[in-house]
Amino acid sequence: MPRGLPPGGILLGPATLIFVWQVASMTGFLSPKILAAPSTAAITAFDMLRSGVLINHLLASAERAYLGLGIGVVLGVVFALIAGLSRAGEAAVDGIVQIKRAIPTLALIPLGILWLGIGDAMKVALIAISVFIPVYINTHAGLRGIDLRYVELARTVGLGPADFLRRIAIPGALPGFFTGLRLAVTTCWTSLVVLEQINTTNGIGYLMNRARDYGQTDIMVVGLAVYAILGLVSDTVVRLLERRALSYRKVLGA
Amino acid sequence: MTVHLRDVWRGFSGRRVLDGISLDFDPGEFVALIGRSGSGKSTLLRAMAGLDDDVEGDGTIIVPDNRSVLFQDSRLLPWDTVLHNVTLGLRTPDAEQRGRAALADVGLAGREDAWPNALSGGEQQRAALARSLVRQPALLLADEPFGALDALTRIRMHELLFRLMERHRPTVLLVTHDVEEALVLADRALVMEQGAIILDQTIDLPHPRRKSDGRFESLRDQLLDALGVVIHA
Numbered sequence: 001m002p003r004g005l006p007p008g009g010i011l012l013g014p015a016t017l018i019f020v021w022q023v024a025s026m027t028g029f030l031s032p033k034i035l036a037a038p039s040t041a042a043i044t045a046f047d048m049l050r051s052g053v054l055i056n057h058l059l060a061s062a063e064r065a066y067l068g069l070g071i072g073v074v075l076g077v078v079f080a081l082i083a084g085l086s087r088a089g090e091a092a093v094d095g096i097v098q099i100k101r102a103i104p105t106l107a108l109i110p111l112g113i114l115w116l117g118i119g120d121a122m123k124v125a126l127i128a129i130s131v132f133i134p135v136y137i138n139t140h141a142g143l144r145g146i147d148l149r150y151v152e153l154a155r156t157v158g159l160g161p162a163d164f165l166r167r168i169a170i171p172g173a174l175p176g177f178f179t180g181l182r183l184a185v186t187t188c189w190t191s192l193v194v195l196e197q198i199n200t201t202n203g204i205g206y207l208m209n210r211a212r213d214y215g216q217t218d219i220m221v222v223g224l225a226v227y228a229i230l231g232l233v234s235d236t237v238v239r240l241l242e243r244r245a246l247s248y249r250k251v252l253g254a
Numbered sequence: 255m256t257v258h259l260r261d262v263w264r265g266f267s268g269r270r271v272l273d274g275i276s277l278d279f280d281p282g283e284f285v286a287l288i289g290r291s292g293s294g295k296s297t298l299l300r301a302m303a304g305l306d307d308d309v310e311g312d313g314t315i316i317v318p319d320n321r322s323v324l325f326q327d328s329r330l331l332p333w334d335t336v337l338h339n340v341t342l343g344l345r346t347p348d349a350e351q352r353g354r355a356a357l358a359d360v361g362l363a364g365r366e367d368a369w370p371n372a373l374s375g376g377e378q379q380r381a382a383l384a385r386s387l388v389r390q391p392a393l394l395l396a397d398e399p400f401g402a403l404d405a406l407t408r409i410r411m412h413e414l415l416f417r418l419m420e421r422h423r424p425t426v427l428l429v430t431h432d433v434e435e436a437l438v439l440a441d442r443a444l445v446m447e448q449g450a451i452i453l454d455q456t457i458d459l460p461h462p463r464r465k466s467d468g469r470f471e472s473l474r475d476q477l478l479d480a481l482g483v484v485i486h487a
Contacts, residue, residue: 149329152305156323157343157389167342171333248333248369 036218041225044218058226060202061192064120065230068127069188073181075128076135080177083136084143085169097136105130106194118199123192130191134183142176143169175249178242185234189227256281256392256425257302262313263449264297264306271297272311273449281392284419284426286436288477289446295429296397298446299323302427303395318392318425322385324399328378330370330385337366340385356388357381359418376407383415387422394424400435412438416461433477437470438463445480453480 018038024030025037032040048054079097082089105126116122146168154164196205204223211219257279264272271294279285289295300306301315303323330339341353357366360380362373370378379399386394400408416439419426430436436443437457445453455476459469 149325149327150331153325153329153331154343155305156303157385159343163343167334168331171331174333246333248371 032217033215034217036221038221041218041221045222045225048219048222054222054226057202057204057207061196061204062230064123064195064203065127065188065192068124068191069131069184071124072128072131072188073135073184076132076180076184077139077177079132080136080139080143080173081165081169084140084173085165094140097133100129101133101137105133105191109195109198113198123195123198126195127188127191130187131184134187135177135180138176138180138183139173140176142173142179145176146172174245178238178246182235182238182242185238186231189230189234193227256318257427258314258316259302260314262298262301262311262315264294264301264309264311266309271449272301275313275449275451277444277451279425279427281425282423284428284439284441286428286430286440286443287446288430288433288436288443288481290431290481293446294449295446297449299395299397299427299429302393320389320391321393321395322387322389322391324382324386324394324396326398326401328370328382330378330381332369332371334370335367336362336370336373336381339370339381340388342385344388352388353384356384359387360384360414376403376411379403379411380414383418387418390422391424394426396426396428398429398431401431408435415439433474433481434465436477437473438465443477445477447480447482453477
């Protein structure tokens with residue numbers, strides 16, 4: 001195992017990549033028709049920010065992504081609790097989810113369009129489904145992994161079902177839930193990239209598709225940068241939440 | 255009488271682990287149950303705690319509803335503070351106050367808001383003891399509660415438990431494999447072998463008990479003999 005990197009050390013790789021890329025563009029080695037220079041993309045991004053275009057597309061995308069995320073997370077947790085806390089629930093829910101897990105969510109687009117049309121309802125629904133899976137799987141695994149000795153303890157202190165849920169099941173499943181949530185925040189954006197190619201007039205996905213039609217590689221780079229930033233920021237936010245909610249783990253081994 | 259057992263048997267896949275146990279405990283009686291591993295002593299405790307409904311068996315078990323179990327592991331919830339662990343399941347309005355008092359009783363005042371994992375092994379077991387006693391149980395079932403502690407900590411725990419039992423006066427069943435632990439604490443020692451009680455011995459020594467006392471030694475030899483340990487003089 002390598003030693004821990006110094007603060008900011010992780011930025012060395014990306015910075016080198018951007019530097020090499022910039023040099024390749026400036027020397028004419030990399031044509032702007034293939035890929036725009038980082039500096040060009042930065043200027044384009046700045047212009048788009050100033051004119052408000054980027055913000056509008058970003059908000060449109062964020063609305064779809066986070067609405068889908070919210071619905072998917074709530075459903076994932078509810079169904080994980082149903083499956084994790086009762087045998088009947090497990091029988092009813094888990095098999096279906098395992099089958100769904102094997103089917104790529106994007107393969108549901110044709111049916112989604114047929115049922116919900118080509119508008120935002122279909123997009124949000126498919127994002128919710130794609131988010132549901134990792135949240136359900138990991139929360140359910142967290143619940144199943146709760147030490148049975150705690151269940152026994154709950155019986156000896158006469159804990160009722162509601163208190164059992166609140167004091168043992170939910171906190172016990174929380175580490176699994178956060179693993180699922182971290183996957184989910186990236187998944188919701190991944191699905192969006194594809195879904196925003198269908199009948200949209202706004203959103204980052206739309207922006208990039210239109211740029212393809214006009215060969216605007218700088219706008220494509222801006223779109224990719226936006227996805228990267230959103231993914232990293234979402235992941236960081238979830239990590240912070242996780243660290244606060246699971247702060248008791250810091251003293252492990254103390 | 256707080257505990258009444260008649261013809262209790264339990265079996266695992268055809269093998270009888272408890273074979274017709276009949277016992278009565280008086281209120282406030284401190285009973286130690288000694289036996290080798292596999293003798294069935296933990297099975298008996300779990301039967302009395304009502305934690306064995308997946309086990310084959312029959313017999314009459316009458317125990318108070320108001321009972322606490324002290325496990326070998328402290329079994330504190332790692333995600334709850336020490337105080338919240340102590341008051342787990344306690345639904346009285348003064349639960350927090352009682353929890354604080356119980357923690358003070360076991361010498362953990364000031365550690366109410368600590369995470370269990372920040373406590374030492376002995377402190378964790380003291381918190382578990384506080385969790386058992388805060389309910390003011392009529393019956394305390396302790397399953398080798400000091401088995402995982404080092405010798406010095408164990409002696410301190412014996413003193414603490416004895417002091418607290420004097421005050422709260424529940425009926426106690428202490429399962430142990432340590433003959434001296436039984437002799438230091440209990441009013442009565444039961445020796446178990448292959449699912450049956452083979453010795454039921456009253457221990458009427460005055461407290462505090464000294465291991466160098468002649469009567470202590472003769473009782474110890476008697477119990478060790480029942481356990482099948484050959485004593486070389």
